[in-house]
Amino acid sequence: MVNIFEELREDHDKQRTLLELVAKTSGDSEGRRELVPRLFGELRAHADAEERSFYSRLMSNVLSQDKSRHSVAEHKEMDDRVKELEEMEFTNPNWIRKFSELREKVEHHLEEEEHGVFQLGGRVLSAAEKTESAEDFRREKEKELQGAG
Numbered sequence: 001m002v003n004i005f006e007e008l009r010e011d012h013d014k015q016r017t018l019l020e021l022v023a024k025t026s027g028d029s030e031g032r033r034e035l036v037p038r039l040f041g042e043l044r045a046h047a048d049a050e051e052r053s054f055y056s057r058l059m060s061n062v063l064s065q066d067k068s069r070h071s072v073a074e075h076k077e078m079d080d081r082v083k084e085l086e087e088m089e090f091t092n093p094n095w096i097r098k099f100s101e102l103r104e105k106v107e108h109h110l111e112e113e114e115h116g117v118f119q120l121g122g123r124v125l126s127a128a129e130k131t132e133s134a135e136d137f138r139r140e141k142e143k144e145l146q147g148a149g
Helices: 002-022 029-060 062-086 095-124 127-148
Strands: none
Touching: 002 029, 002 095, 002 127, 029 062, 029 095, 029 127, 062 095
8 A cells, every 4th residue: 555655756747857858849849838837736736635635634633734824825835836837838938037037946845744744644644544645645646736737
């Protein structure tokens, strides 16, 4: 049985790969037109599913409440940056700068989760909750991706 931490790490690796691939594109290229919507869809689906399946459980425990709120606030900041990028043309000279800021924010957030939030979650969630959260995350993310398509 996969637990929530393994499930989220796997998804984080997918995000890191997409961020790296997008960073290697330029201008209004076919690669950027293909990868950017995929990345943005992944970021949104991941954040929404993670909030419902993982952070909702952590919010109910005083030990993990503050870190959970911080992470959810970071999801909002990243979504705001995504929206800003979606409104810009790929050929805009500021696009890559704004994308680099988003990438830095996402990578910081993933590191913070993996090296802080996961440890707290490991202490406050039961073994059953860790497995249930992973199942919930997969189901919620799939629903999000289906809705976005």
